[in-house]
Amino acid sequence: MQSIKRKLVITLLIVMMVPLITFLILSTNIAKGTVESSEISSNISMVDLSSRYIEYQLQEYDQLLFSSLVDEMLVPSLTKPDNISTANVFNTQTYIQDKLFYLYNSRASIQAASLVSIETGNIYRIENNDFFVDSYSHLLKNTESKDVIFNIDEKSNSFSYERNIFRFEDQKLIGKIKIDVHFSLFDPILKDLQNNDEEHVLLLNSSGRILYAPYPDSVKLLSNSVIKDSLGKTVVSQDDGIYYFQKNLSQNIILLKAVPAEVMNVGAAHIRQSGTIILIISVFLTVILSFYVSNRVTKPVIELSKAMENVSEDNFNVKINTNGSDEIGILNRKYKEMIGRIRDLIEKDYKREIEKKDAQFLALQAQINPHFLYNTLQVIGGMAIIKNAKEINDVTQKLSHMFRYITKRQHGLVYMYEEVNHLKNYLHIQQVRFHDKVSIHLFVDEEVKDGLIPLLAIQPLIENCFIHGFESKIDHCMIKIDIQKVFDEIEIIIEDNGVGISESHLSQIQKNLSSKQFIQSGSIGLHNVNNRLKLYFGQEYGINIYSKKYMYTKIIMRLPYQTKGVGV
Known part of the structure; x- marks a missing residue:
């Protein structure tokens, strides 16, 4: 019976575990691919959204610079006055100082604000909350441009917005206005884009050089050759990780997010770990269920087999469970009924044998005439008394009482x-x-x-x-x-x-x-x-x-x- 139980358990385990394991392996692989695909799609969306926000920030600074040009006193302050007096010079300088301080203090990330007057040859500059006036002797560039001029200073991790100032009457270039902005302006965006410490978010120039990184260690970890080889693409997957690019922000800055391979594998590893745990639990439950089902199926058969062995050893008082309603329960009830009939037949046989013994005993009694035997013993006892043999009389009396007891019952x-x-x-x-x-x-x-x-x-x-x-x-x-x-x-x-x-x-x-x-x-x-x-x-x-x-x-x-x- 134990072999039947083993076979049933093994069969149930194979039937239940093979599809389960196959399903878990397939679902784990599918889930791994889905997670990777979802992770890539999510990062693409996040990088694109961050780049739009950076573009918005840049446009906001351009708008701030442009709004400073709409001032009727700006052009006269940059023109050499006809009457050069101390009062006029002081008033002009005060106006320019106030205007630059306004620009400087309008945004926390502005490092410096400057204004160049071509006619006077002066440059007015505010930096570190100090106002400077120097002579300007540099060769002017982009003198014909009426759009914003964007420049990057890689040494100071900053960029500048610059606009030419033209006199309205003759469109003559009379000066330039400029603000210097530190790349830390984008720290909140870049840090939000970085989900964990292993990921790296950088700003690159159009040639692939690193302009700015919120965390300096990121610059050491990334390979410049990998970055240069990946320019011009949106997503690049390599052995060491996946690179997401949002290029040509203001035609000069590229946003890069680098996700190492081990970070990408975290989700897959979590799914694999979860799948393994589910598999172990499922196997454990399957084994318990298999043993439970096999016990429920084989236990009545084993009990019936043991009952049969006991009956074969002439023990008819075995207990058989007859509560089941299935085929085993019906078999138990029929077998119990059969044992009852056998027991009744044996008891009847007992009675017949006892009756046979009693009949033999009564026949033996009938062969002896009780009264004759009893009277004879009384005569022997009387003779023993006459002969003064008391012991013989006692034995005779005892024997006669025995025969009387036996024969009268x-x-x-x-x-x-x-x-x-x-x-x-x-x-x-x-x-x-x-x-x-x-x-x-x-x-x-x-x-x-x-x-x-x-x-x-x-x-x-x-x-x-x-x-x-x-x-x-x-x-x-x-x-x-x-x-x-x-x-x-x-x-x-x-x-x-x-x-x-x-x-x-x-x-x-x-x-x-x-x-x-x-x-x-x-x-x-x-x-x-x-x-x-x-x-x-x-x-x-x-x-x-x-x-x-x-x-x-x-x-x-x-x-x-x-x-x-x-x-x-």
Whole structure:
């Protein structure tokens, strides 16, 4: 049955785990690809959105610079006045200083603001909250441009916005206005774009050189050759990671986000780890479920097999579960019904055998004329008295009482005190027979005298002591008989110090006594008494025998304490 259980468990595990493992592997791989694709798509969107915001910031600074040109006092302040007086120079310088301070303080990231007057040859500049006026002798560039001029200063990590100032009447270039902005302006955007410490976000120039990085270590980690080779593309996937580019911001700045391969694999590793955990849990649950299902299926079969083995050993009191409604449950019920019918047939066979024994016993009684035998024993007793042979008279009287007890009873159960009186007559005769060689100790509990016992249940057991126990024993022989009430049962113990029984013979006797089969025997001895006790009172009652070779033999008889029954 265990092999059936193993086969069922293995089959269930294969059927349940192979599709499960296949599904988990496929789903893990699909999820890994989906996560990578989603990660790439998300980063592309984030880089594009960040680049738009940077472009917006740049346009805002351009608008700030442009708005400073719409001032009617700006052009006159840059033109050489006709009347150069101290007051005019002071007023002009004060106006320019206020205007530059306004630009300088309008944004925290503006490092410097400057204004160049071509006619006067002066440059007015505010830097570190200090106002400077110097002569300007540099060669002007982009003098014809009316758009904003964008320049990058890589040494100071800054960029500048510059616009030419033209006089409206003749469109003559009279000056330039400029603001210098540090790249830290974009720190909030770049840091938001960087999801973790392993990712790197940089600003590049159009040739691929690194302009600015929020974290200086990022510059050391990235390869310039990789960056240069990847320019002109939006997404570049390489062995060391994935690069996302948003190029030509204001035609001069490129936004780069570099995601190392180990960061990209975090999501896949998490999915793989989650899939492994799910697989382990699923396998664990599958094993438990397989054992549970196999136990539910095979347990009734195993129990039925064990019950069959017990029945084959003549034990018909096995417990069989009949609660199931499936085919196994139906089989259990039918098998239990079959055992019941077999048990009934065996009990009927017991009764037939007992009736046969009783018939033989009654036939034996019928062969002897009770009255003739009893009268003859009385005559012998009278003759013994005349001859002054008291012992002969006692033995004759005891024997006559025994025959009267045996012959007048036609039913199976008698009172204990009657059986004990008969036993005393028998023991008296045996003591006369063996003289002082045998010691007999009889104890009878007063509470058991009204109890019922099968006729001639004790004498055959004591007779075995004389026949088998003392037949070759030379030393002094002893028999102890103890009859007492134990709770609601009567316990009769008969023990002798005879030659005992060998282990093999004792084992066979015990096996026969525990068997429910009727043991064919030509006497009303040990097996007959045991079978009669079980027939009258049930299978839980009967005889147990214990012995040790050359030391002792003990017989224990158990029967219920009853005061009413058949035969009384």
